[in-house]
Amino acid sequence: MSVEGQLVGNTAILFVKGRFDIASYEEFNQAYINFIGRAEQFQVDLSTTTFMDSSALGMLLLLREKAGDSVHIELINADDEVSKILQIAQFQQLFTIR
Amino acid sequence: MIPPFTSLQPLSNRILIADPSAEHFAFYDCILTAQGFEVLHVDRHDAILDAVQQLPPSLVIVDLAICDEKRNDLIKRIKQSCSTHSAFVPVLLASNQDEQILLQHAVAKEADGFLQFPFSDKVLMAKVQSLLRIRSLYVALKSTSDQIHQLHYTLEQEYKDAERIYEKFLRPSAQKLAGFDSYISSASIFNGDLLLAKVQSSGDVLILLGDFTGHGLSAAIGVIPVAEMFNSMVTKARSAPEIISEINTKLYNILPAHLFFGCAILQVSPAQKKAHIYNFGMPDVLMIKRAELSRFSSRNLPLGVVNSQRLDLYPQSVDLSGDEVFYMLTDGFTESRNPQGEMFGDHRVEQTLLHAGKQGIKTLIEQVGEFCADCFTEDDATIAELQTGPILNFNYIDSFSHLTKASRWNLNFRFDHVALKQMAHPMEGLVDMIMHVQPIPSHKERLFMILDELYTNALEHGLLKLDSSLKQQEDGFLRFLNERERAIEGLNTGFIDVQVIHKPLGEYEGELSIRIEDSGEGFDYTELDASPAPNQFIFSGRGVLLTRSLCSSLTYEGQGNVVTAVYHWHLRPIMEQAAG
Known part of the structure; x- marks a missing residue:
C-alpha cells in the first residue's frame, strides 16, 4: 500500500495503491495535508486501489472536513468492489464519484 | 492477581570470585578493585550458593579447581540462585589447565566464557566488560518485555471489565423474541458491531x-451511547425516524470526522402488517419470501457524518403476509476471504441464505467457514434473522399484563412569557409525561398533533397576534416566521394554561379532555364553527381542521381564548386484530 500526492495546476491528485485501510492512515494524511489551502480541488484516484474498508471511508471524510465545504473532491476510477463500498456508504452525497 | 513482575534492581558492580587459591583471588582483587568493582571471595565449594544469595553479584568467576569433579551443574545452580534477584548473571570459568580441557568443561558446564591462566589484566577486563555489556542488554530487554506483559495483562483485565459493562448494557435489549435469531462473532464485540432488538408497547x-x-x-466506545438511546427511546415509544435522528445528532456531535456508524433498522408492525426498513450505510437488508429475494439497499450516508436535517428518514416499506424472513448482516460475511484472497462476496451470501431453508444463520456460518478454511472466526461478523410469522401472530393478550390500566388523573401547566420564550416545543415533554402516566403509544402521535396545534394557535394568534393571511402572500412563510421571531422577542407578559383531564371509560379505554387557555384577546370563532370551505385555508387554518378531525369534539369558548378538545382512546382494536 502507498499513497502519492501531486499538485497539477490547482488540482491535488492522490493515488492510492493497494489496500486502503487503517494501515494507510498516516501516509494518506501526509499525502494531502500540504495541499490543504493550496489546492482548489482534490482528485482521489482509486484505479489501483484493491481493497477499501470503513477506516478508509473515515479517512476520506477527514479529507472532506479538512478541505472545507468550498473545495470540490472527486473520487475517480474505482473498480466494482470499491464502487460497491462507496455506494453502500452513499458517498455520492458528499463527493463526486466517477 | 498480578503476574510475577521482576522489578530489576539497578545493576551492581559486584563480582564474586569462587576460587580455592588465595593467590588467584589476590590477583583478581588487585585488577578489579582498581577498576572500581567490589570483589568478593569464596574458597569453598559449599559456600558458593549462600554467597550468591546473600550479596547478589553481577558476574561470577568460577575456577575449575573449586568444581565437583563428578558434577557439571555448579554453574547452572549459581544462575538459578541468582534468578530471584536478577534476570541474567554471567559466569566465567577459569583454569590453568590446557585449553582443550578448559573448553570441554566450559561447554559441559554451560559457562558464558572462559579464562585460561596465565592471562593479562587487559584480557580479564575485556572479558568481564563484554559479559557485563551483554548482561545490561539482557536486563534492559527483560525489563521491557516484563512491562509489555504487565500492560497486556492490564489490558486483558480492562477488556474483561468492559465486557461486563457491555453485557449490562446489551442484555436488557436482547429480549427474547419469537422468530428472532442472531449470531455475533466473538471478535465483533470489541469491533463496534451492535445488535439491539426490542418490542414497543404498540407491538412493533x-x-x-x-x-x-x-x-x-475507538470503534467499541460509541456502542454504549447508541444502545442507551435506542433502549430508552423505544421504551418511550418514539418512532424509528426520531430514534435515528437522535442517534445521528449525538454521534455527529461526539465522533471525530473519520468515525461513523453504519446502521440499519428493521421495524415490523403487526398492527399495520408492514415492515419498514431504514438503511444508513449498511449492506443490503435481505428479505426472502417464497424462495424470492428482495434487497433493501442503503439510501443514506452512515450516521454521524452529516447533520440530521440532511438525512432522508423515509423508510422502504413492504406489506407482510407472515411468510417472510428478514436478514440483516455486517460486512464480515461478505468480506471473508479464502487463503487465495478471494472474497466470499454478496452473491454467495444471498444464494446460501436463499437455499438454506430454516437454517439460514447456521448454514451461512458453515459455508463461510468452509470457504475460508477456519480463518472466519478472526473476523467480526454479525447476522440477525427475523421471521415475520411469529411476530404477526403474536398474541397480544399475553402482553397486556405489561400495559397500564386506564386511571383517573389530571395535569395542569401554566407557561408564563419567560417559559414561552425559552421552550421551542413544550408539548413534546408534556406528551412524554402523559405517556409515562398512561402509556398509550399507538395514540401518541395524534395526541401530540392535537396538543401542538392548539398550543401553536394559542401562542401565535392569541398571544403574538400574528396574522396567518401573511402566509398566503408571496414569500409569506418567511415573513411570517420573521414576524413570529420578532413577536416572541418582544413578549413580556401573558401566559398559556394547559389542562388535561383523563377519565377511564373501561380497563383499556379512556377519554382525555384537553383545555388550553391563553391570556390573549381571542377571536371570532362563530365563523370557524360555520364550517368554512376548505379552499380558503390553503396555507392557514388547516391546523384547526386537522385537529377537529382527530378529536371527538373541539369547542371554543369565551372570547375565543379558551379551547377544549376531547380525545377518546382504547387499545382493544389492536388486541382483537392480533388475536384474530
Missing part, C-alpha cells in the same frame, strides 16, 4: 444492527 418489533468504523476501542 424494532431491530437495530450497526457497525462502527474501524476496529478496537
Whole structure:
C-alpha cells in the first residue's frame, strides 16, 4: 500500500495503491495535508486501489472536513468492489464519484 | 492477581570470585578493585550458593579447581540462585589447565566464557566488560518485555471489565423474541458491531444492527451511547425516524470526522402488517419470501457524518403476509476471504441464505467457514434473522399484563412569557409525561398533533397576534416566521394554561379532555364553527381542521381564548386484530 500526492495546476491528485485501510492512515494524511489551502480541488484516484474498508471511508471524510465545504473532491476510477463500498456508504452525497 | 513482575534492581558492580587459591583471588582483587568493582571471595565449594544469595553479584568467576569433579551443574545452580534477584548473571570459568580441557568443561558446564591462566589484566577486563555489556542488554530487554506483559495483562483485565459493562448494557435489549435469531462473532464485540432488538408497547418489533468504523476501542466506545438511546427511546415509544435522528445528532456531535456508524433498522408492525426498513450505510437488508429475494439497499450516508436535517428518514416499506424472513448482516460475511484472497462476496451470501431453508444463520456460518478454511472466526461478523410469522401472530393478550390500566388523573401547566420564550416545543415533554402516566403509544402521535396545534394557535394568534393571511402572500412563510421571531422577542407578559383531564371509560379505554387557555384577546370563532370551505385555508387554518378531525369534539369558548378538545382512546382494536 502507498499513497502519492501531486499538485497539477490547482488540482491535488492522490493515488492510492493497494489496500486502503487503517494501515494507510498516516501516509494518506501526509499525502494531502500540504495541499490543504493550496489546492482548489482534490482528485482521489482509486484505479489501483484493491481493497477499501470503513477506516478508509473515515479517512476520506477527514479529507472532506479538512478541505472545507468550498473545495470540490472527486473520487475517480474505482473498480466494482470499491464502487460497491462507496455506494453502500452513499458517498455520492458528499463527493463526486466517477 | 498480578503476574510475577521482576522489578530489576539497578545493576551492581559486584563480582564474586569462587576460587580455592588465595593467590588467584589476590590477583583478581588487585585488577578489579582498581577498576572500581567490589570483589568478593569464596574458597569453598559449599559456600558458593549462600554467597550468591546473600550479596547478589553481577558476574561470577568460577575456577575449575573449586568444581565437583563428578558434577557439571555448579554453574547452572549459581544462575538459578541468582534468578530471584536478577534476570541474567554471567559466569566465567577459569583454569590453568590446557585449553582443550578448559573448553570441554566450559561447554559441559554451560559457562558464558572462559579464562585460561596465565592471562593479562587487559584480557580479564575485556572479558568481564563484554559479559557485563551483554548482561545490561539482557536486563534492559527483560525489563521491557516484563512491562509489555504487565500492560497486556492490564489490558486483558480492562477488556474483561468492559465486557461486563457491555453485557449490562446489551442484555436488557436482547429480549427474547419469537422468530428472532442472531449470531455475533466473538471478535465483533470489541469491533463496534451492535445488535439491539426490542418490542414497543404498540407491538412493533424494532431491530437495530450497526457497525462502527474501524476496529478496537475507538470503534467499541460509541456502542454504549447508541444502545442507551435506542433502549430508552423505544421504551418511550418514539418512532424509528426520531430514534435515528437522535442517534445521528449525538454521534455527529461526539465522533471525530473519520468515525461513523453504519446502521440499519428493521421495524415490523403487526398492527399495520408492514415492515419498514431504514438503511444508513449498511449492506443490503435481505428479505426472502417464497424462495424470492428482495434487497433493501442503503439510501443514506452512515450516521454521524452529516447533520440530521440532511438525512432522508423515509423508510422502504413492504406489506407482510407472515411468510417472510428478514436478514440483516455486517460486512464480515461478505468480506471473508479464502487463503487465495478471494472474497466470499454478496452473491454467495444471498444464494446460501436463499437455499438454506430454516437454517439460514447456521448454514451461512458453515459455508463461510468452509470457504475460508477456519480463518472466519478472526473476523467480526454479525447476522440477525427475523421471521415475520411469529411476530404477526403474536398474541397480544399475553402482553397486556405489561400495559397500564386506564386511571383517573389530571395535569395542569401554566407557561408564563419567560417559559414561552425559552421552550421551542413544550408539548413534546408534556406528551412524554402523559405517556409515562398512561402509556398509550399507538395514540401518541395524534395526541401530540392535537396538543401542538392548539398550543401553536394559542401562542401565535392569541398571544403574538400574528396574522396567518401573511402566509398566503408571496414569500409569506418567511415573513411570517420573521414576524413570529420578532413577536416572541418582544413578549413580556401573558401566559398559556394547559389542562388535561383523563377519565377511564373501561380497563383499556379512556377519554382525555384537553383545555388550553391563553391570556390573549381571542377571536371570532362563530365563523370557524360555520364550517368554512376548505379552499380558503390553503396555507392557514388547516391546523384547526386537522385537529377537529382527530378529536371527538373541539369547542371554543369565551372570547375565543379558551379551547377544549376531547380525545377518546382504547387499545382493544389492536388486541382483537392480533388475536384474530
